[in-house]
Amino acid sequence: MAEATLSIGEVGRKAGVSVSAIRFYERRGLLPQPERVAGRRRYEHGVIGRLGIISTAKRAGLSLAEIGALLSEVDGGAPAHEQLRRLATRKLPEVEATIERAQATRGWLVAAGECRCETLAACALFDQG
Amino acid sequence: MAEATLSIGEVGRKAGVSVSAIRFYERRGLLPQPERVAGRRRYEHGVIGRLGIISTAKRAGLSLAEIGALLSEVDGGAPAHEQLRRLATRKLPEVEATIERAQATRGWLVAAGECRCETLAACALFDQG
DNA sequence: GTTGAGCCTCAACCTGGGTTCAGGTCAAGG
DNA sequence: CCTTGACCTGAACCCAGGTTGAGGCTCAAC
Numbered sequence: 001m002a003e004a005t006l007s008i009g010e011v012g013r014k015a016g017v018s019v020s021a022i023r024f025y026e027r028r029g030l031l032p033q034p035e036r037v038a039g040r041r042r043y044e045h046g047v048i049g050r051l052g053i054i055s056t057a058k059r060a061g062l063s064l065a066e067i068g069a070l071l072s073e074v075d076g077g078a079p080a081h082e083q084l085r086r087l088a089t090r091k092l093p094e095v096e097a098t099i100e101r102a103q104a105t106r107g108w109l110v111a112a113g114e115c116r117c118e119t120l121a122a123c124a125l126f127d128q129g
Numbered sequence: 130m131a132e133a134t135l136s137i138g139e140v141g142r143k144a145g146v147s148v149s150a151i152r153f154y155e156r157r158g159l160l161p162q163p164e165r166v167a168g169r170r171r172y173e174h175g176v177i178g179r180l181g182i183i184s185t186a187k188r189a190g191l192s193l194a195e196i197g198a199l200l201s202e203v204d205g206g207a208p209a210h211e212q213l214r215r216l217a218t219r220k221l222p223e224v225e226a227t228i229e230r231a232q233a234t235r236g237w238l239v240a241a242g243e244c245r246c247e248t249l250a251a252c253a254l255f256d257q258g
Numbered sequence: 259g260t261t262g263a264g265c266c267t268c269a270a271c272c273t274g275g276g277t278t279c280a281g282g283t284c285a286a287g288g
Numbered sequence: 289c290c291t292t293g294a295c296c297t298g299a300a301c302c303c304a305g306g307t308t309g310a311g312g313c314t315c316a317a318c
Contacts, residue, residue, distance in 0.1 A: 007294075007295080008294090008295075009294065009295080018276085018277080019294095019295090020276065020277055020278080021275080021276065021277090023296095023297095024275070024276055024277090025276095028275095038283090038284070038285090038295095039283075039284085039295080039296060040284090040294085040295055040296075041295085041296090049250055052255065053249050053250070053255045056254070056255045056256075057255070058275095060233075060234050060237045060238070061230070061231070061234040063274075063275090064274075064275070064276095065274095070249075071249070074248065074249055079247050080244065080246045080247055080248050080249045080251075080252055081244045081245050081246055081247070084241040084242065084244045084246075084252075084254075085241070085242050085244070087238070087241060088238045088239065088241045088242035089242065091238055092235065092238050092239070092242070095231055095234050095235045095238060096235065098227075098231045099228060099231045099232060099235065101190070102190070102224055102227045102228045102231060103228060104189075105189050105190040105224050106221065106224045106225065106228065108189045109189070109216070109217045109220055109221050109224060110217065110221070112213040112214070112216060112217045113213065113214050113217035113218065113221070115209065115210045115213045115214070116210050117209045117210055117213075118208050118209055118210070119203065119209050120182050120199075120200070120203055120209045121178055121182070122209075123209055123213075125185070125213075126181065126182045126185045126186070127185075136264080136265080137264090137265075138263095138264065138265080147306085147307085148264095148265090149306065149307055149308085150305085150306065150307090152266095152267095153305070153306055153307090157305095167265095167313090167314070167315090168265080168266060168313075168314085169264085169265055169266075169313095169314085170265085170266090187305095192304075192305090193304080193305070193306095194304095
Protein backbone atom coordinates (compact mmCIF):
# COMPACT_ATOMS: atom_id res chain seq x y z
CA MET A 1 0.00 0.00 0.00
CA ALA A 2 2.64 2.47 1.04
CA GLU A 3 4.39 2.81 -2.28
CA ALA A 4 6.77 5.70 -2.55
CA THR A 5 6.00 7.06 -5.97
CA LEU A 6 5.51 10.80 -5.78
CA SER A 7 8.17 13.35 -6.63
CA ILE A 8 8.58 16.40 -4.46
CA GLY A 9 7.04 18.56 -7.18
CA GLU A 10 3.93 16.39 -7.36
CA VAL A 11 3.56 16.44 -3.61
CA GLY A 12 3.89 20.20 -3.57
CA ARG A 13 1.22 20.67 -6.21
CA LYS A 14 -1.21 18.26 -4.56
CA ALA A 15 -0.71 19.68 -1.11
CA GLY A 16 -0.54 23.30 -2.17
CA VAL A 17 2.87 23.79 -0.62
CA SER A 18 6.02 25.01 -2.29
CA VAL A 19 8.87 22.64 -2.95
CA SER A 20 11.24 24.79 -0.93
CA ALA A 21 8.84 24.73 2.01
CA ILE A 22 8.70 20.92 1.87
CA ARG A 23 12.46 20.70 2.04
CA PHE A 24 12.44 23.25 4.82
CA TYR A 25 9.89 21.24 6.84
CA GLU A 26 12.00 18.17 6.36
CA ARG A 27 15.05 19.94 7.81
CA ARG A 28 12.93 21.06 10.74
CA GLY A 29 11.79 17.52 11.40
CA LEU A 30 8.12 18.06 10.53
CA LEU A 31 8.36 15.64 7.65
CA PRO A 32 10.25 12.34 7.66
CA GLN A 33 13.28 11.81 5.47
CA PRO A 34 11.72 10.16 2.44
CA GLU A 35 13.13 7.29 0.49
CA ARG A 36 15.46 8.37 -2.31
CA VAL A 37 15.83 7.07 -5.81
CA ALA A 38 18.91 8.32 -7.64
CA GLY A 39 19.19 11.07 -5.08
CA ARG A 40 15.63 12.28 -5.56
CA ARG A 41 12.99 12.18 -2.88
CA ARG A 42 10.16 9.68 -3.42
CA TYR A 43 7.10 10.16 -1.28
CA GLU A 44 4.21 7.95 -0.44
CA HIS A 45 0.75 9.37 -0.71
CA GLY A 46 0.28 9.86 3.02
CA VAL A 47 2.66 12.78 3.12
CA ILE A 48 -0.02 14.91 1.50
CA GLY A 49 -2.28 14.44 4.49
CA ARG A 50 0.56 15.32 6.77
CA LEU A 51 1.19 18.50 4.84
CA GLY A 52 -2.51 19.27 5.16
CA ILE A 53 -2.25 18.92 8.93
CA ILE A 54 0.75 21.22 8.94
CA SER A 55 -1.05 23.80 6.81
CA THR A 56 -4.13 23.76 8.99
CA ALA A 57 -2.10 24.08 12.14
CA LYS A 58 -0.14 26.95 10.63
CA ARG A 59 -3.32 28.75 9.68
CA ALA A 60 -4.51 28.22 13.24
CA GLY A 61 -1.49 30.20 14.33
CA LEU A 62 0.82 27.48 15.61
CA SER A 63 4.53 27.91 15.04
CA LEU A 64 6.50 25.26 13.19
CA ALA A 65 8.16 24.35 16.48
CA GLU A 66 4.77 23.74 18.08
CA ILE A 67 3.55 21.75 15.12
CA GLY A 68 6.74 19.72 15.11
CA ALA A 69 6.37 18.91 18.80
CA LEU A 70 2.75 17.89 18.33
CA LEU A 71 3.52 15.68 15.36
CA SER A 72 6.45 13.98 16.99
CA GLU A 73 4.50 13.19 20.16
CA VAL A 74 1.68 11.73 18.14
CA ASP A 75 4.11 9.88 15.89
CA GLY A 76 5.60 8.45 19.05
CA GLY A 77 2.26 6.94 19.97
CA ALA A 78 0.72 9.59 22.19
CA PRO A 79 -3.07 9.99 21.76
CA ALA A 80 -3.84 13.02 19.63
CA HIS A 81 -6.57 14.34 21.94
CA GLU A 82 -4.17 14.41 24.86
CA GLN A 83 -1.54 16.40 23.00
CA LEU A 84 -4.17 18.73 21.59
CA ARG A 85 -5.47 19.41 25.06
CA ARG A 86 -2.00 20.24 26.30
CA LEU A 87 -1.45 22.47 23.33
CA ALA A 88 -4.74 24.28 23.89
CA THR A 89 -3.98 24.82 27.56
CA ARG A 90 -0.61 26.32 26.81
CA LYS A 91 -1.59 28.33 23.80
CA LEU A 92 -5.02 29.73 24.65
CA PRO A 93 -3.84 32.39 27.11
CA GLU A 94 -1.37 33.58 24.51
CA VAL A 95 -4.03 33.86 21.83
CA GLU A 96 -6.39 35.60 24.22
CA ALA A 97 -3.68 38.12 25.02
CA THR A 98 -3.25 38.71 21.30
CA ILE A 99 -6.97 39.34 20.94
CA GLU A 100 -7.01 41.77 23.83
CA ARG A 101 -4.03 43.69 22.52
CA ALA A 102 -5.53 43.91 19.07
CA GLN A 103 -8.85 45.11 20.47
CA ALA A 104 -7.08 47.78 22.50
CA THR A 105 -5.28 48.82 19.34
CA ARG A 106 -8.54 49.00 17.47
CA GLY A 107 -10.01 51.21 20.17
CA TRP A 108 -7.00 53.45 20.03
CA LEU A 109 -7.21 53.74 16.26
CA VAL A 110 -10.91 54.53 16.36
CA ALA A 111 -10.15 57.31 18.84
CA ALA A 112 -7.30 58.46 16.60
CA GLY A 113 -9.74 58.75 13.72
CA GLU A 114 -11.86 61.13 15.79
CA CYS A 115 -8.99 63.19 17.16
CA ARG A 116 -9.07 66.98 16.76
CA CYS A 117 -5.62 67.80 18.12
CA GLU A 118 -3.22 69.97 16.17
CA THR A 119 -0.09 68.41 17.64
CA LEU A 120 0.78 64.95 18.89
CA ALA A 121 2.23 66.36 22.10
CA ALA A 122 -1.17 67.85 22.97
CA CYS A 123 -3.09 64.70 22.17
CA ALA A 124 -4.44 62.64 25.03
CA LEU A 125 -3.97 59.53 22.90
CA PHE A 126 -0.27 59.83 23.54
CA ASP A 127 -0.42 60.57 27.23
CA GLN A 128 1.91 58.75 29.63
CA GLY A 129 3.74 55.46 29.14
CA MET B 130 14.32 77.24 27.09
CA ALA B 131 15.42 74.47 24.81
CA GLU B 132 18.73 73.75 26.45
CA ALA B 133 20.41 70.56 25.36
CA THR B 134 21.63 69.12 28.62
CA LEU B 135 20.68 65.47 28.83
CA SER B 136 22.98 62.60 27.99
CA ILE B 137 21.64 59.64 26.06
CA GLY B 138 21.76 57.52 29.20
CA GLU B 139 19.66 60.01 31.15
CA VAL B 140 17.14 60.24 28.35
CA GLY B 141 16.90 56.46 28.20
CA ARG B 142 16.26 56.16 31.92
CA LYS B 143 13.66 58.93 31.97
CA ALA B 144 11.85 57.66 28.91
CA GLY B 145 12.15 53.97 29.75
CA VAL B 146 13.88 53.19 26.48
CA SER B 147 17.25 51.53 26.01
CA VAL B 148 20.21 53.52 24.79
CA SER B 149 20.64 51.23 21.83
CA ALA B 150 16.99 51.74 20.87
CA ILE B 151 17.45 55.52 20.99
CA ARG B 152 20.40 55.34 18.62
CA PHE B 153 18.42 52.97 16.43
CA TYR B 154 15.44 55.36 16.27
CA GLU B 155 17.80 58.14 15.34
CA ARG B 156 19.17 56.11 12.44
CA ARG B 157 15.62 55.43 11.34
CA GLY B 158 14.77 59.12 11.41
CA LEU B 159 12.26 58.94 14.28
CA LEU B 160 14.45 61.14 16.41
CA PRO B 161 16.37 64.20 15.23
CA GLN B 162 20.14 64.26 15.19
CA PRO B 163 20.86 65.90 18.51
CA GLU B 164 23.51 68.49 19.20
CA ARG B 165 26.87 66.99 20.10
CA VAL B 166 29.39 68.03 22.68
CA ALA B 167 32.77 66.38 22.34
CA GLY B 168 31.14 63.77 20.17
CA ARG B 169 28.44 62.90 22.68
CA ARG B 170 24.76 63.44 22.10
CA ARG B 171 23.16 66.20 24.16
CA TYR B 172 19.38 66.20 24.25
CA GLU B 173 16.86 68.78 25.23
CA HIS B 174 14.08 67.74 27.52
CA GLY B 175 11.45 67.55 24.80
CA VAL B 176 12.92 64.38 23.37
CA ILE B 177 11.47 62.48 26.31
CA GLY B 178 7.97 63.39 25.21
CA ARG B 179 8.79 62.32 21.70
CA LEU B 180 10.02 58.97 22.96
CA GLY B 181 6.78 58.67 24.91
CA ILE B 182 4.82 59.21 21.71
CA ILE B 183 6.90 56.58 19.98
CA SER B 184 6.40 54.09 22.82
CA THR B 185 2.66 54.64 22.88
CA ALA B 186 2.39 54.27 19.14
CA LYS B 187 4.45 51.11 19.28
CA ARG B 188 2.25 49.64 21.97
CA ALA B 189 -0.72 50.50 19.78
CA GLY B 190 0.80 48.23 17.17
CA LEU B 191 2.24 50.73 14.71
CA SER B 192 5.47 49.84 12.98
CA LEU B 193 8.48 52.12 13.24
CA ALA B 194 7.99 53.02 9.59
CA GLU B 195 4.41 54.12 10.29
CA ILE B 196 5.45 56.06 13.36
CA GLY B 197 8.26 57.71 11.42
CA ALA B 198 5.89 58.75 8.65
CA LEU B 199 3.40 60.17 11.14
CA LEU B 200 6.07 62.10 13.02
CA SER B 201 7.66 63.53 9.93
CA GLU B 202 4.34 64.72 8.51
CA VAL B 203 3.47 66.40 11.76
CA ASP B 204 6.98 67.82 12.13
CA GLY B 205 6.52 69.21 8.66
CA GLY B 206 3.50 71.16 9.84
CA ALA B 207 0.60 68.85 9.02
CA PRO B 208 -2.22 68.89 11.59
CA ALA B 209 -1.97 65.87 13.84
CA HIS B 210 -5.68 65.01 13.62
CA GLU B 211 -5.50 64.80 9.87
CA GLN B 212 -2.56 62.41 9.88
CA LEU B 213 -4.13 60.34 12.63
CA ARG B 214 -7.30 60.01 10.63
CA ARG B 215 -5.38 58.82 7.60
CA LEU B 216 -3.48 56.39 9.74
CA ALA B 217 -6.67 55.03 11.30
CA THR B 218 -8.31 54.58 7.91
CA ARG B 219 -5.37 52.66 6.58
CA LYS B 220 -4.63 50.61 9.65
CA LEU B 221 -8.04 49.69 11.05
CA PRO B 222 -8.90 47.00 8.49
CA GLU B 223 -5.57 45.38 9.14
CA VAL B 224 -6.12 45.32 12.89
CA GLU B 225 -9.64 44.01 12.44
CA ALA B 226 -8.29 41.20 10.31
CA THR B 227 -5.82 40.38 13.07
CA ILE B 228 -8.67 40.22 15.58
CA GLU B 229 -10.70 37.94 13.37
CA ARG B 230 -7.80 35.61 12.76
CA ALA B 231 -6.99 35.43 16.44
CA GLN B 232 -10.63 34.72 17.31
CA ALA B 233 -10.75 31.94 14.76
CA THR B 234 -7.58 30.53 16.27
CA ARG B 235 -9.11 30.70 19.73
CA GLY B 236 -12.16 28.81 18.52
CA TRP B 237 -9.98 26.17 16.96
CA LEU B 238 -7.94 25.78 20.15
CA VAL B 239 -11.05 25.49 22.28
CA ALA B 240 -12.25 22.73 19.99
CA ALA B 241 -8.81 21.14 20.16
CA GLY B 242 -9.10 21.07 23.94
CA GLU B 243 -12.30 19.06 23.64
CA CYS B 244 -11.08 16.68 20.96
CA ARG B 245 -11.37 12.92 21.51
CA CYS B 246 -9.53 11.71 18.45
CA GLU B 247 -6.72 9.18 18.72
CA THR B 248 -4.91 10.37 15.60
CA LEU B 249 -4.54 13.71 13.89
CA ALA B 250 -5.45 12.23 10.53
CA ALA B 251 -8.85 11.23 11.91
CA CYS B 252 -9.54 14.57 13.52
CA ALA B 253 -12.05 16.89 11.89
CA LEU B 254 -10.04 19.84 13.17
CA PHE B 255 -7.50 19.09 10.48
CA ASP B 256 -9.91 18.50 7.64
CA GLN B 257 -9.34 20.10 4.24
CA GLY B 258 -7.11 23.07 3.34
C1' DG C 259 48.19 58.24 36.75
C1' DT C 260 45.08 55.11 36.50
C1' DT C 261 40.68 53.30 36.98
C1' DG C 262 35.94 53.12 35.70
C1' DA C 263 31.66 54.81 33.85
C1' DG C 264 29.58 56.19 30.07
C1' DC C 265 29.84 57.39 25.60
C1' DC C 266 31.19 56.69 20.41
C1' DT C 267 31.02 53.84 15.68
C1' DC C 268 30.43 50.06 12.80
C1' DA C 269 29.37 45.47 12.05
C1' DA C 270 27.55 41.22 13.18
C1' DC C 271 23.92 38.59 15.28
C1' DC C 272 19.07 37.13 16.67
C1' DT C 273 14.10 34.91 15.54
C1' DG C 274 10.62 32.86 11.89
C1' DG C 275 9.48 30.99 7.86
C1' DG C 276 10.80 30.37 4.27
C1' DT C 277 12.86 32.03 -0.83
C1' DT C 278 16.48 32.52 -4.00
C1' DC C 279 20.80 31.58 -6.07
C1' DA C 280 24.93 29.17 -7.72
C1' DG C 281 26.57 25.19 -9.42
C1' DG C 282 25.69 20.40 -10.49
C1' DT C 283 23.12 15.77 -11.72
C1' DC C 284 19.96 13.07 -14.41
C1' DA C 285 16.48 11.36 -17.77
C1' DA C 286 13.68 12.01 -21.72
C1' DG C 287 12.73 13.94 -26.26
C1' DG C 288 13.94 15.94 -30.81
C1' DC D 289 24.28 15.41 -29.54
C1' DC D 290 21.95 18.93 -27.21
C1' DT D 291 18.43 20.94 -24.76
C1' DT D 292 14.84 21.21 -21.38
C1' DG D 293 12.91 20.42 -16.99
C1' DA D 294 12.85 18.61 -12.58
C1' DC D 295 15.58 17.65 -9.08
C1' DC D 296 19.85 17.99 -5.71
C1' DT D 297 22.90 20.73 -2.05
C1' DG D 298 24.47 24.55 0.71
C1' DA D 299 24.69 29.18 1.51
C1' DA D 300 23.03 33.64 1.32
C1' DC D 301 19.17 36.70 1.61
C1' DC D 302 14.53 38.90 3.18
C1' DC D 303 11.68 41.47 6.98
C1' DA D 304 11.43 43.86 11.93
C1' DG D 305 13.30 45.79 15.77
C1' DG D 306 16.52 46.00 17.94
C1' DT D 307 20.88 43.79 20.90
C1' DT D 308 25.64 42.58 21.40
C1' DG D 309 30.44 42.98 20.74
C1' DA D 310 34.92 44.88 19.41
C1' DG D 311 37.82 48.54 19.71
C1' DG D 312 38.46 53.24 21.06
C1' DC D 313 37.48 58.20 23.56
C1' DT D 314 36.86 61.21 27.36
C1' DC D 315 35.75 62.80 31.75
C1' DA D 316 35.79 62.76 36.65
C1' DA D 317 37.26 60.76 40.75
C1' DC D 318 40.67 58.68 43.68
